Amino acid sequence: AVATNSATSALHIAYLALGLKPGDYVWTTPVTFVATSNAALYCGAKIDFVDIDSRTYNLSVDALLEKLLVAERDGRLPKIVTAVHLGGQSCDMAGIHALSQRFGFKVVEDASHSVGGKYRGEHIGGCHYSDICIFSFHPVKIITTGEGGMALTNSPELAARLSRLRSHGITRVASEMTHLPDGPWYYQQLELGFNYRLTEFQAALGLSQLSRLDEFVERRRGLAEKYNELLADLWVTTPWEHPDSHSAMHLYIVRLKRDRAKLGQSEVFERLRTAGVGVNLHYIPVYRQPLYEAMGFDRRDFPQAEAYYSEAMSLPLFPGLTDAQQLEVVQRMKAPIGHQTIF
Known part of the structure; x- marks a missing residue:
């Protein structure tokens, strides 16, 4: 090492x-x-x-x-x-x-x-x-x-x-x-x-x-499992874990079901941030960056990455996130913003 x-x-x-x-x-x-x-x-x-x-x-x-x-x-x-x-x-x-x-x-x-x-x-x-x-x-x-x-x-x-x-x-x-x-x-x-x-x-x-690595990973995985339960009735796809994998759960990535959600990805993102939910997107496909676009990459060569980018959103996930804070995240995802629910 x-x-x-x-x-x-x-x-x-x-x-x-x-x-x-x-x-x-x-x-x-x-x-x-x-x-x-x-x-x-x-x-x-x-x-x-x-x-x-x-x-x-x-x-x-x-x-x-x-x-x-x-x-x-x-x-x-x-x-x-x-x-x-x-x-x-x-x-x-x-x-x-x-x-x-x-x-x-x-x-x-x-x-x-x-x-x-x-x-x-x-x-x-x-x-x-x-x-x-x-x-x-x-x-x-x-x-x-x-x-x-x-x-x-x-x-x-x-x-x-x-x-x-x-x-x-x-x-x-x-x-x-x-x-x-x-x-x-x-x-x-x-x-x-x-x-x-x-x-x-x-x-x-x-x-x-x-010395706290196992503790951190266990907490992250526990929070992820709870998110899976809390988000089961929302129009998002929760993370899938391959049977060969035991994820460290650095990120909790959901995908918006565009055919079922009432709002688009950008609107959902903006409204959640306005509501105080620290959502993010990991990541913009690298070939979309200007430096790499100049190298001649064609977005059509990466249909799965393009679909992911149009739907993905990372929810707050860290060991210090309390159960109450996590519940608040989900409640704000479900609550109306203005006169319209997100999902």
Whole structure:
């Protein structure tokens, strides 16, 4: 495990450690924060997106296979596929890993939302189906170091390179040097690296948070189960959890049933915020951002991501949310605003 000053930094050095070069391709989901793809652009790589699964909202293995077959024919297979565990629920990592063996790409897990989550009974972060797994300790995440991240791997070689890249490309390990050290003070810079270290103060905060990780995840999951009950009679689709997954429930994402709701997504969003409910949307598909639009992406290539974006809404979910506050959220969703109910 290599701690960094942010998950973005961890993604950057993960891509570099896996040998990402200018002109290589990284594929990922469009429904993620821009850092997932930006870190690939830092390396001079090219980005492409794979449409999402209609139930988990994660990268679709079926869409990935379809895209890989076309890319194999055209000679532009990805160097890396980054699987983002949206909202805390793992992607189908076994399926993605199987395709990596067939088509020869590396796998990065962007588990920024999934600290404390599980996949097939094992904690996310064990890298059973990936080369490197990334955690985030941003203030809004499951646990926090104020700001921070981590790259985890089972490869000693990758771990050594991640450590060097995190700290200016410098090593103090004699076996990694080009010649014997001049003395006990000696170090060598072997490559161009970065100042991506986590401070000791932040690490201490993280350790104190780590002791409460199970408590935080249990509370989040309990709140999510209660939301499922309270929202059962409203015109929203509540989150679906795959049987292989034990979500950390970083986000509670509902989807507006547009054919049943009385108001559109934007109106619902605005009215709930006016009513004091801190709703949000995770995320605007990355290809819709001006920087990425200029790269020529066609929204019609991502029908599931487009449908998700037109319906999704994240409700307040954090361990400190009281039962009474949660009930108030749902009551405000049901209450008339002006002369019209939302649902």
